[in-house]
Amino acid sequence: MIEVQHVSMVYPNGVGALKDINLSIEQGEFVFIVGSSGAGKSTLIRLIGREFLPTSGRIRVFGKDITKLKRREVPLLRRNIGVVFQDFRLLENRTVFENVAFAMQVVGARPREIRRRVPEALEMVGLVEKAKMKPQELSGGEQQRVCLARAIINQPSLIIADEPTGNLDPKTSMGIMDLLKTINIRGTTVLMATHDREIVDLMKKRVIMLEKGKIVRDEQRGVYNRDAH
Amino acid sequence: MLIRNIIYYFKEALTSIVRNGWMSFASIAVVTVTLFIFGSFFLLSINVEYVTDDIKEQVEIVAYVQNDLTEAETEQLRLKIIQMDKVEEVRFVSKDEALKRLQEQLGELAAGYGEEGRNPLDDSFEIRTALPEDIPEVAAAIEKLPGIRRVDYGTDVVKKLFSFINVIKWIVLAFMIGLALTAMFLIANTIKLTVNARAKEIMIMKWVGATEWFIRWPFVIEGIILGSLGALLPALGLTYLYGEAVDWARINLYFLPLVNPDSILGPLIKLLLLIGTTIGGLGSLLSMRRFLKV
Numbered sequence: 001m002i003e004v005q006h007v008s009m010v011y012p013n014g015v016g017a018l019k020d021i022n023l024s025i026e027q028g029e030f031v032f033i034v035g036s037s038g039a040g041k042s043t044l045i046r047l048i049g050r051e052f053l054p055t056s057g058r059i060r061v062f063g064k065d066i067t068k069l070k071r072r073e074v075p076l077l078r079r080n081i082g083v084v085f086q087d088f089r090l091l092e093n094r095t096v097f098e099n100v101a102f103a104m105q106v107v108g109a110r111p112r113e114i115r116r117r118v119p120e121a122l123e124m125v126g127l128v129e130k131a132k133m134k135p136q137e138l139s140g141g142e143q144q145r146v147c148l149a150r151a152i153i154n155q156p157s158l159i160i161a162d163e164p165t166g167n168l169d170p171k172t173s174m175g176i177m178d179l180l181k182t183i184n185i186r187g188t189t190v191l192m193a194t195h196d197r198e199i200v201d202l203m204k205k206r207v208i209m210l211e212k213g214k215i216v217r218d219e220q221r222g223v224y225n226r227d228a229h
Numbered sequence: 230m231l232i233r234n235i236i237y238y239f240k241e242a243l244t245s246i247v248r249n250g251w252m253s254f255a256s257i258a259v260v261t262v263t264l265f266i267f268g269s270f271f272l273l274s275i276n277v278e279y280v281t282d283d284i285k286e287q288v289e290i291v292a293y294v295q296n297d298l299t300e301a302e303t304e305q306l307r308l309k310i311i312q313m314d315k316v317e318e319v320r321f322v323s324k325d326e327a328l329k330r331l332q333e334q335l336g337e338l339a340a341g342y343g344e345e346g347r348n349p350l351d352d353s354f355e356i357r358t359a360l361p362e363d364i365p366e367v368a369a370a371i372e373k374l375p376g377i378r379r380v381d382y383g384t385d386v387v388k389k390l391f392s393f394i395n396v397i398k399w400i401v402l403a404f405m406i407g408l409a410l411t412a413m414f415l416i417a418n419t420i421k422l423t424v425n426a427r428a429k430e431i432m433i434m435k436w437v438g439a440t441e442w443f444i445r446w447p448f449v450i451e452g453i454i455l456g457s458l459g460a461l462l463p464a465l466g467l468t469y470l471y472g473e474a475v476d477w478a479r480i481n482l483y484f485l486p487l488v489n490p491d492s493i494l495g496p497l498i499k500l501l502l503l504i505g506t507t508i509g510g511l512g513s514l515l516s517m518r519r520f521l522k523v
Contacts, residue, residue, distance in 0.1 A: 049436070072440065079438030089433055106439035108231055154437065 001027045001158065001189055002048060007057030009043050009213075016043045019213045021057070025191065027157070030184045032200050033193045034224055035210035041193035044210070045162045048191065049081055050074055062157070079107055082151030082188075084161035088143040090135040090150075096122065097131040100149045107154060121149040125179060141172035148179055152188070159183060161192040165199060173199060197224040234443065241447035242454060245423045253455060256419040260459020260508060263412040264501050268467045270401050271497060272488075279488050281394055290356040290368045291381045296324075298376050303352060306376050310356060315367050318357040324350040334486050351378065409508060416455055416512030420448055424517050448513045456509025460501040467501075468494050 002025040009018040018040045025031055033041045047054055050066045059066050066077060090099050100121055104114045122128045125145035135143050144164060151159055161180065165173035177199055184190045194200065200207060200223060207222030208215060246253045292310070294303055303321070311319045327350045358367050364382050372380040424431065434444050471494065475487045 075435070075438045075440045077438075078436060081438075083436045089429060091430055091433065102433070103437040105237060106434050106437055106443055108234060108443075111233065150437070 001025055001029075001062065002191070003058070003060035004044075004048075005058045005060075007047065007054045007059060009040070009047065010055045016040050017213045018043055018047075018054070018210075021213075021215060023208060023215065023218065025189065027189055028184070028187055030181070030190045030203070030205040031192070032203070032205055032207045032222075033191065033210060034195060034200055034207055036195060039210040040213040041195075041210055042162055045160050045191065045193045049083060049160055050077055079154055080156050080158065082154070082156040082159040084144070084147050084151050084159065084164045086163040086166040088135070088140075088147045088167075090143055090146055092135055095132050095134060096127060096138070096146050099135065099146055100153050103150045103153050109154075117153060118149075121153050124152070124182070125149045139172070140168050141175055144168060144172075144176050145179065148176070148183075152183055156188065158189045158191065161190065163194055164192065165194065165196055170198060174202075177203060200224040234446075238446040238450050242450040245427075245447070245451055246454060249419065249423055249426075252419045252422055256416045256455045257459045259415045260412050260456055260505055261462045263408045263508075264460050264505060265463040265466060266408060267405050267504065268463050268497060268501055270405055271500070272467065272471055272493065274398055274401055275493060276487055277394055277398070280485060289382070290354075290358070290364060290371060292354045292356060292371050293378045293380075294352045294354070295376050295378045296351050298352075302376060306374065307354065309374060310354060310371060313367060313370060315358050315360070315363040316356055317359045320355045322353045322355055324348050324352050327351075327353065409504065412459075413508045413512045413515070416452055416509050417516040419455065420452055420513040421516040423451065424448060445514070445517060448517055449510050452509035452511075452513030453506045454509070456505035456507070456512075457502055458505075459509075460505030464498045464501045467497065 002023075004021050004023045007018060007021045009016075011017050015038045021040075021044065033044060035041050046052065047059060048061060048066075050061075050069065053067055057067075061077065062080060064077070069077060091102065094102065097118055100118045101114045104117065109117075119128060119131070122131055125148050127142060127145055127149065130138060130142065135146065138146070144167075147164075151161075159180070164180070165176055168176065173196065180190050180192065181203070204221045204223075206220050207217070207224065209217040294306065298306070307319055307321060310316060325348065328348050331350070356367065356371065358364055368380045368382045371377060431444055468490075472490050475490050478485060478487050
């Protein structure tokens, strides 16, 4: 599903750069990308979402080389990728329902379809009762659930999440992780960057560790830091 | 384009115009002022052209025929003139035709003439030479012909007037382009405020897979609405003012023919709307170029 081949990224200041990254992720996997800040986690995630292009190397997503996409093809790629942000990125002047519906509107979904699917997604993240509230009336965890509902509303085959629990307390974080796990069990590939040791150790999923822009470890059912165990 | 998308675009555009009320108002005002000035210049230059054309047409020799000549004698005279070396064209203007022209120029003021054979005008010839420089020479020759009462022709002053008017026209044109650009950048700035205010929204749209044009349309429509609202007032105002001006000129400047409002206002209004919408649309495209790069 995702093939990263000899990808390097050079920034003028060196922070977050990547050096010759190679990895392959299969459909339905749940993968953590871990490492200290500045190791290149975010860069890798954002490259896969085609936010920018790598300095060199190839990235194949859904079998397509996304480094060769034309500008107008990028939206079509994104429709198949759900994105979860650390800072939620919800629209303050819209209700929970409207925030989720927005993602369907912009891809031209039918109103009837929107009215049917948005409640389903809100149901899944447990926010049906708060559909009419504005984001600022919600707790951080609830806002992240809205963000999750928005990410899955167009039924993408891949979810990329950059530090989705970074702004949340441990208990709330676990709730979000449970949701991501559920989404993953339903067949969606999940790729999540994090430096939350506790979460990674609990989930026992594949862990790819980055250090100074290089992959230093890639193991199934991994933990955050092998040496600590 | 899907109809529900179009509805969405217009809703977004109108919401944003209302939300940025004061900036929207300012952009409309700038377009209004620009197009008002533009429209005034447009009317002025069309009329200057009209008047100069009129004068140009007069830069030919007009030879008035003595009013006791028979038709055959007049024809003889015409043949003599046309056989002259430097003459290119001779046109006979009967006194009835001359009266009709006068009445068209003067309107009601000339009413009364021509009834019951009261026509104080003479038959005449309008003579064109191949080269304007030959006019004095040819005019002198025609004046000597028997049967010709009087000869008129334009002078150097007229030629100087032409070149002066040409210079003025270029200055006005440059000024108009400057104004249009100013208005466009002002609209671009207004839309930029909207775009800035909605940078987050645009980013989310991009992340959930909205196409670039889906993101652009609301802003482009916003610009077009601002531009056409800005064109509306000048269109109405100039329609009214020009009508008044023509009425006034007909009475006070009867020697100066202005272009008929019916034939000029339609194209003017279309032009103003076209420029207004173009300014608005281009302005908004300009303002959001930067935001679409992700």
